[in-house]
Amino acid sequence: MGQLPFSLEEYRSRQDRFLSKYNEDTLVLIPTNPVRIRSNDTSYPYRANSYMLYLCGWKQPEAVFMAFHDSGIWKSCLFVQPRDTRAEIWEGRRVGTEGAASFWPIDEAFSIDDMEQIVQEKISNSYSISTIIGFDKRLDDMIDKSNLEITDARTILDDLRVIKSDEEIKIMHDAGILASNAHVEGIKKTYAGIGEWEIQSIIEAHFSINQSCPSYSSIVGGGDNATILHYNSNNMVIDDGDLVLVDAGCEISGYASDITRTWPVNGKFSDPQKEIYNLVLKAEKAAIEACIVGSPWSSIHHASSKVLAQGLIELGILECDFEEALGENFNGPYRNFFMHGTGHMLGLDVHDVGGGRQGDNGPERLLSPGMVLTVEPGLYFGSWRSDIEFPERYSGIGIRIEDDVLVTNEGPVILTSSCPKEISEIESIVGEMIEG
Ligand code: GLY
Ligand code: MN
Numbered sequence: 001m002g003q004l005p006f007s008l009e010e011y012r013s014r015q016d017r018f019l020s021k022y023n024e025d026t027l028v029l030i031p032t033n034p035v036r037i038r039s040n041d042t043s044y045p046y047r048a049n050s051y052m053l054y055l056c057g058w059k060q061p062e063a064v065f066m067a068f069h070d071s072g073i074w075k076s077c078l079f080v081q082p083r084d085t086r087a088e089i090w091e092g093r094r095v096g097t098e099g100a101a102s103f104w105p106i107d108e109a110f111s112i113d114d115m116e117q118i119v120q121e122k123i124s125n126s127y128s129i130s131t132i133i134g135f136d137k138r139l140d141d142m143i144d145k146s147n148l149e150i151t152d153a154r155t156i157l158d159d160l161r162v163i164k165s166d167e168e169i170k171i172m173h174d175a176g177i178l179a180s181n182a183h184v185e186g187i188k189k190t191y192a193g194i195g196e197w198e199i200q201s202i203i204e205a206h207f208s209i210n211q212s213c214p215s216y217s218s219i220v221g222g223g224d225n226a227t228i229l230h231y232n233s234n235n236m237v238i239d240d241g242d243l244v245l246v247d248a249g250c251e252i253s254g255y256a257s258d259i260t261r262t263w264p265v266n267g268k269f270s271d272p273q274k275e276i277y278n279l280v281l282k283a284e285k286a287a288i289e290a291c292i293v294g295s296p297w298s299s300i301h302h303a304s305s306k307v308l309a310q311g312l313i314e315l316g317i318l319e320c321d322f323e324e325a326l327g328e329n330f331n332g333p334y335r336n337f338f339m340h341g342t343g344h345m346l347g348l349d350v351h352d353v354g355g356g357r358q359g360d361n362g363p364e365r366l367l368s369p370g371m372v373l374t375v376e377p378g379l380y381f382g383s384w385r386s387d388i389e390f391p392e393r394y395s396g397i398g399i400r401i402e403d404d405v406l407v408t409n410e411g412p413v414i415l416t417s418s419c420p421k422e423i424s425e426i427e428s429i430v431g432e433m434i435e436g
């Protein structure tokens with residue numbers, strides 16, 4: 001039923017830092033994810049809510065973390081599924097209330113069947129509730145009827161989750177290494193005419209055999225498919241002469257890695273492919289160098305954008321000057337070829353909490369030691385794009401290079417550095433493990 005990835009002390013310290021932000025008359029209620037149906041009566045593999053994993057490592061469904069102040073101290077509890085042999089025969093063994101109280105970082109455990117009655121009692125002694133709405137309908141209904149002031153617990157939890165502890169960083173580094181090794185295996189087993197699904201299988205088999213799983217739907221796009229940002233059909237044969245873009249990360253103890261490499265299936269970059277690849281690589285390196293403590297989040301995107309805009313001019317793809325190419329607020333015509341952000345926070349969610357993504361509101365975060373983020377510039381020249389113009393030689397090229405980066409006082413540390421990204425390194429290993 002799974003061991004906890006962290007010590008009880010680490011979870012207690014997270015809870016202490018979280019609960020210390022509240023007044024003593026607050027009732028804290030953190031639900032987990034519901035089971036989601038895939039088809040008729042079969043469900044997707046269950047994944048607990050990341051806030052639940054962060055606070056107490058509870059992985060089973062139908063659970064609520066509750067905390068309240070009692071006789072001068074905060075007490076934390078879990079409502080969990082009770083032991084039930086009939087249910088366990090079908091769905092798997094449950095930890096139950098006794099197991100939860102004995103081995104999880106909480107003071108008391110109750111059956112989820114008693115939640116309504118117990119929460120109702122606590123509500124009558126509280127002045128406000130801090131929770132996350134939208135995950136547990138029963139809980140939402142009770143909170144709705146309470147008439148108490150409601151605050152969103154995520155505003156506090158997100159700030160805590162942004163800075164990773166040494167123990168979290170160790171797991172995230174392991175996830176980075178595992179995903180890097182999986183990509184290397186994919187590169188080494190690639191040949192002209194391989195199916196996108198075959199590369200996906202090689203990479204995901206590497207995750208499985210190491211008791212991991214994908215942290216998001218793997219993207220394996222050959223040729224033009226690499227120009228579809230969220231492509232994941234992965235069902236086409238990749239022709240000789242085409243590149244393949246592989247964006248595939250894994251999860252260890254709930255923590256994600258997220259890595260992209262792009263390589264030629266026949267082992268040799270063509271000249272136009274090389275030109276675009278080297279430009280994206282230069283932008284990626286500039287953006288990684290910008291991951292400096294104290295810099296604003298946007299400095300990473302600005303660093304990659306400047307390199308890409310200048311490079312697009314030099315390659316004759318943009319016929320304007322640098323200022324015009326960048327445009328106001330970095331929204332100039334270079335965005336026709338680089339349409340996404342340069343990165344996002346990484347952690348228990350692949351697109352982790354704490355802001356930083358394009359479109360987020362609020363004040364910009366400054367980079368701090370312990371943040372983990374992705375750096376992932378790309379350039380895309382879909383042959384199907386009738387709305388923009390570019391030289392024919394670049395048609396059908398889509399390239400992204402993505403690494404996971406830890407911000408430290410000593411400078412950026414690349415958690416996925418064991419996966420090669422220089423052209424010469426990649427060319428020397430494509431197809432290395434193909435027999436015959
Ligand atoms: N794999 C999703 C992303 O790169 O953001
Ligand atoms: Mn990615």
Ligand code: MN
Pocket residue numbers: 258343344374376402
């Ligand atoms: Mn990413």
